[in-house]
Amino acid sequence: MQLLRRRGYRSAAALAVLVLLGATALWLNPSGAPPGTASSSSERKRAHRALHQGPRPAIVPRRAWHAESVDTAPGARYAPSVKAAVIHHTSTPNGYDCATVPRTLRDLYAGHAYGRHWDDLGYNFLVDACGTIYEGRAGGVDRPVIGAHTKGFNEGTVGIAAIGTFTPGESVPEPMLDAIARLVAWKLGPRGPDPRGSVTLVSTHDEARYPKGTKAVLPVVGGHTDGYPTRCPGAALYAKLPDIGARAARIQRR
Template identity: 40%
Template sequence: MGITAMGKTTRLLPLVLTAAALVPLPHENPSPDRSRQSYQEIPLDGLSVRAQTEPYGMVGITWPDGVRDVTAKVRVERGGKWTDWQTLHVEDDHGPDPSAPEGIARSGTEPLWVADATGVQASAVTGAGAAVAGAKVVLIQPGVLGSDSEDVGGVEAQAGKAPHPMPLMVSRKRWGADERLRAYNGASCVRPKYTTTVLAAFVHHTADRNDYTRTQVPAMVRAMYAYHVKSRGWCDLGYNFLVDRFGRIFEGRAGGAQLPVLGAHTASYNANSFGVAVIGNFEQSAPPAAMLESTARVIAWKLDANYRSPLATVVLDGNRLHTVSGHRDTKPTACPGTQLYKQLAWLKQRVNTLMGGSFTTPIYVFARKLGFRTIGQPFWGEHPTRTGRAAYFGTRDVFYSVATGPHSTAGAFRTRFRRLGAGSARIGLPITEAYQVAGGARQKFQRGWLVWDRRDRQVQLVYGRVS
């Protein structure tokens, strides 16, 4: 039996279909290679399936979209012994908006990290006790990379006190994201999708194990990435950010951590929000202090940069929600776990403290004076540049430094300045707004001008004085 596995073919031993537990089958390879990556799908054609397999680290169960009220269970073989049966969590709306371009190819469970298994027994039944037609058991081996043992790095912390600085983060490159995988479900998935702005944060848990090690986390994230793309049919990893029990933050969905990337985490509430998933199951266990603090810091950074209060409410998908909400605030679900959900009040207050309780930056004051109805909402929230700070709004980009004060670029001047490397040292920052002159318009910068000629409708860069 051949199973396609990340471009390769993996040979599985014969499957045994049964509704009862069976004794373990002997391994064909007593010393399998656990360092390579593989992806296996086993059809679950009856009430239960059992197989000896190539080594794998994560397991999940999927089925055709539209099937509801499914109970899915697994047990795995590790070191020649079978674990107890474990019920996998099912989240019907944990993913993209049904109207989003990526859609939902298959429904399924949350994946479960099993670290190092070589056998699986699984079942999926409806509420009536019938087998789920078209169900599959997914086994993912994320392999081992040399960087798995390295600690946080890849995205540097920003300097400055306001807004709240970007926390240290493990970049996609550092945790080993294979960017080619984003083309798996079609060319339309390759280019990241963006929403208009950031209004709210949704807190999730992955409903996974809590006893993972530091070096296992990058592999867990790689496996989740493969499961979301290849098993569920999404464009990319669903979450915008992930936080492990050690307090490390991981960049999730591609597109730029600083930008409002459209995720696949809370279905119809994904637009104008971002999802933070804590790695583990917090239905019964309390989240560690380091995990809570890092979750607060990544939320504070995103909300503060976009001028959103963690104590406010917003309207998303026609419903009023808190700016910092749990997944269960959108529908009846266990996510993000009862013990984590109980910490949301603390989390909001901690985020508010980290943000300083108010918005007082020069860019914010200037933008408010211009009027958000005029300039639009923040798209690239306030961030440092080589020569100062900047924030990109719907119709204007606003820049600030101590030497120049706050000024903005708009229209053709914004387009030209961006092409020059907005915020770079080439002509410096704007020191006036654009203004009309005979035959066109001009705007002064620290080391030159941008000049628009009404005749050719082009914006030219001019150094020095302009007559």
């Protein structure tokens, strides 16, 4: 009898310990989800957003192509975020040796900073035929720098210039398309819109296609011509913009 009582006592004590451990586990993980899994809606949303962040591509910094600096240039200005990518072409000759691109960038810089008095390159980034991405306008490649590339829609957009001329009949190099897509996938960020879709932007200038103050629905991956009356980025490259958007979406795992 005493042996049974001792066994019963031990069983009751063990049961009490199990109940206490269960209560503690529930307090630590109230959702009841297995350890290591998302236990709240906000955590699941954060995990979902993280899937849409494209990795940062390799970018050649300004100092590598010997960018000058306008002495009177004001500091960089920043938008809250990047909502769209505006694709340009530089209207410079095709068929170049990619080793000569830094010299081309310096010539473009002189034309923008001094010839047009923009204080710097208008484009945030430039991409050559070999798929090399160059930092353009100063201010930090990982920040939403406001460029001088699309009058009326500079704020909240990233200006990406394809080095070359892409009028009808020209071919767009595959490495260039791939690099632009990777850059778009990264710059739009995890909270950015789907590269295959559209976005509403407010015009800030009457010389744009839309008068100042107008809400314009534009492609997330669009051309200079979408927001400003110009033929840039050329018909050949413009026709590739849906493909660039689709590539960027795949990179973002959408």
